[in-house]
Amino acid sequence: MPQFDAILFLSFGGPDEPDDVLPFLQNVTRGRGVPPERLDEVAQHYLHFGGASPINRLNREMIDRLRAELRSAAIDLPVYFGNRNWHPLIEDAVGSMAAAGHREILVFTTSAWGGYSGCRQYDEDIARALVANPWAELTMRKLPHYWDHPLFLEACADAVVAARDSLPADQRHAARLVFTAHSIPQAADRAAGLPANGGGLYSRQIAEASARVAQLCGYAEFDQVWQSRSGPPEVPWLDPDICDHLEGLVAQGTVSPGTGAVIVCPVGFVSDHLEVVWDLDNEAREKAAELGIGFARTATAGEDPRFVRMIVDLVAAQLEGRDETAPGVTENGMPCAAGCCEPVRRPAKRR
Structure with missing residues (x-):
């Protein structure tokens, strides 16, 4: 050894x-x-x-x-x-x-x-x-x-509780818990993991981590969405996007303007990347203000x-x-298994 x-x-x-x-x-x-x-x-x-x-x-x-x-x-x-x-x-x-x-x-x-x-x-x-x-x-x-280490999950759960407690007292009880992670192309997610296991390793891990964190902090209901997509619009990425989701929560009556709020946990990020502080602290927060709902973003686990x-x-x-x-x-950089998490090859451009 x-x-x-x-x-x-x-x-x-x-x-x-x-x-x-x-x-x-x-x-x-x-x-x-x-x-x-x-x-x-x-x-x-x-x-x-x-x-x-x-x-x-x-x-x-x-x-x-x-x-x-x-x-x-x-x-x-x-x-x-x-x-x-x-x-x-x-x-x-x-x-x-x-x-x-x-x-x-x-x-x-x-x-x-x-x-x-x-x-x-x-x-x-x-x-x-x-x-x-x-x-x-x-x-x-x-x-x-x-992603499933108890200390990682506990850090995320306590960050949710702290964010909830930062909301006004009349918004805390009914605040909707929303987990986010960096979106990737759907084709890339299908290629994540061993083909024999159906791919989708990344999205499955995000979903399971979100469920475990929600359970740790006492939430029976939560949402798991995505952020920070890029690339041409015709290429499908994992969705829904966080800002689109906030609009949907209000449109469906799940979160009410004036009295409702969301707690957003960037579970997919270890620390505050630019994507966290721009996409959440700026764009998503502004969207929440536009919709008239409260917004609290949790700390990332690395803190x-x-x-x-x-x-x-x-x-x-x-x-x-x-x-x-x-x-x-x-x-030494050798993949864990042949065929696991292969990069998606982009089609060659026609000359």
Whole structure:
């Protein structure tokens, strides 16, 4: 069994200043044929917040808490930070780890989910970093999915309760609980998981996590919707969208203007990505105000101390030889199983 000697905290990445925004977006969308005008449109969302995504800052704060929690657990492993799409890039982080003499590395990713973007693409990131550092003989093991880890679910549930308590007293009891996650193309969701199991791994995990969190905080009824879709309108994505759903709740009389409210839990996000603060704190909040209903958005799980305790638990399981075959565990960028979570191939453009 590998004797792991370091941890790589691997995330999506985000710009730190205005000059980073377009290069970052170009990294994210490389090879996808996204028109420049769409990038310019999304860039304005970042520039609205001073050209910085909160994700890098929040990840660094989480890493500081993780280091402290590891010390408390008497686990002597250094933690390095790397990203898929922006500095510090994973290729550079892995190079620094190898140069420091580390050879057996555990990789924690800031996605709790299966599917291509949430799981397999991180395997591709690891494989790319190994190719970029061919001189280093490394073993890199990605930690498992954690969408169903009790500490993750408890953190989400307590965030729901805190958001509910932030509403005016006369809106709390009847407030509608709505879970959101990042939408993906329906074809990509069908390709998520093993074909023999019917695909749909990502959407099934989101639905199950939402149900478990609702149960933990005492809700018999809730809604699970999507946000942050992009791409051409003719390509079907997972729906309904959060803003469309708010309109539907009012139109159906489920939430009443003036007295009704919604509690929105971005269960699909570990921390406040730009998509959370723009799509929910701006667009969805404005839609709720337009409809005359109250709105409370929960904190993301990464802000809760239990989240880093969960990471330490995942690390300890690997150090002790447990959970070696748990869903999502892979080594050196090799997928967990042939055919699982294959990327959807876009049709070649006609010349």
